Amino acid sequence: MDQVNVNQPLDYKKKNNLKKAPSIWRDAFHRFLKNKYAILGLVILTFMFLFSFVGPYFSPYLDAKIDVSKGNQPPSAEHWLGTDNLGRDVLLRLMLAGRISLTIGIAATLIIVLIGGMLGSIAGYYGGWLDVIIMRLADIIYAMPGLPILIMLGAIMSDLKIPPPQRIYYVMFILGFISWVGLARLIRSQILSLKEQEFMLATEVLGLRDSKKIIKHLFPNVLPTVIVSATLGVAGAILSESALSFLGLGVIPPTPSWGYMLSAANNMIDFAKRPWLWIPPGVAIMLTVVAINFIGDALRDAFDPRQKI
């Protein structure tokens, strides 16, 4: 029989004091793996990443010079997806564009998580006037139409003559700036309800520092929400970037993105006669976004089996 020695204080730091309870993470992981769509999504997404980041090294055209005489060829054995008007291999461009689109999608989401997570937790945890100000700002941004603002900011980038490589960073920040509201509201409401629970009272009694309370006790409880939101956010960011670049206001040449490649369809002849220029990037966007949505949806089910949308 265990005897508790009252004179000896409990050692909180010693990990083996308590038998580890089956964590919600392991549970969620098992549920996730049982989801067929999730596995399909993972497979597709892994493929898209390998295709974009490793694929170009297998292309014989990586160092090819622009050769207009080979321009606008339909798909063939040498050029699986044909060539564009400058004689560049469309398959290779599709891979390189994938790097940009995937990177922007992920980076924009990280910015959303950073801004939304921080503002949401501050508003929820501290309340008071900070809460009022942050949530007012969220209301304001929520009321503004996303696409027009995105387009306007894209047009301003063009006016400021921002060089193409830097535009990529601006696009990430713009996407982050206009889409953090949803996550901030979600995190705020979760923290508001978590704050009222007993384990938070316990941290109060133990006299923990604010930073420790937030990072060690609140944050792990909010993390599932953040992960699900962020996953689905990557899909949204990729779609927004593609729309902006399709209009010629996002990423511009020489660095292509999938959206920019699709803008080939703005040319009537390319649109009607050379579908190999714009159908592959569209399919690439669709596959990537479907895969991410599969994964995000499965994660939501895995973390919270009750809530099924």
Place this chain on the structure above:
Amino acid sequence: MTQFIIRRLLQSIPTLIGASIIIFLIFAMAPGDYVTSQLQNPKMTEERAAQLRALYGLDKPLPQRYISWASGVLKGDLGDSLLFKKPVVRVINDFIWNSFILGVAIMFFEWLIASIIGIYSAIRQYSVFDTIATLLVFILYSLPSFFLGLVMLKVFAVDLKWFPLGGMITTGSNYTGWAHIVDVSKHMVLPVATLTLISVGGLSRYFRANMLEVIKQDYIRTARAKGLKERTVIFKHALRNALLPLITLFTLELPSLFAGAMITERIFNWPGIGKVVLEGIYIRDYPLFLGYTMLITVLTILANILADVLYGVADPRVRLK
């Protein structure tokens, strides 16, 4: 209730002012104005440019420009569109109704199809229909609208020639009466189909989730136990309750009736407000863009209030305070 509405309206004033300031600042960030974009014109001298700037009030400091713009907006004066050379209010009025026709048709089909798919998926959960519908729904809401639009245009207009390539009426025709309606409808098919397909996915998921939630409730079991027909149980007892949360969704969608779909309208060359505003941005017609953005912002805020009110009306369990 009246008190609630009044308070919500008053509360939305600071939001509106905040939004207008941010939107105005974004536009003020732009280095070029309409006058600069016209400087390539050889007839445009520096003097003339300065004159034009003074005329449009572009030479004043920022806060002053904001106040004069905002007081104009309050009087219903959104300035002059530089693309159309007439008041923005009139330009919006000229084109918004074309978007409205498209929007109403899309909303009708979206809700019709989504409700059928959603309800049927819910009452036959995990059936073959449900599995296929779920997969299709995922694919549909993962498609960029412009890509689906382009594919539709390529297949049904360019290759099969079933539908016109774009626009609202056949060029050079002057049909009247019934023939005009048929002509416009033909032009509507592809844009409506594109936007309906894109939006039907998410909505049918909501229908499904809400129905599944309601079907589990005790009162549904009671209804079945009373020996009611399954049809009555589903449509009278379950559906009505499942529709409650969808009222909010429906109301929040109302502004989109007037907003138009910028990219899709452009692809199908539909003369709606979205296409016009998008074309305006390429020649830096900021007054038009600014007016349009503000209009949508106001509509969004109003729709939010309406959503709360309607939800309170429909569900007596919710008390509006």
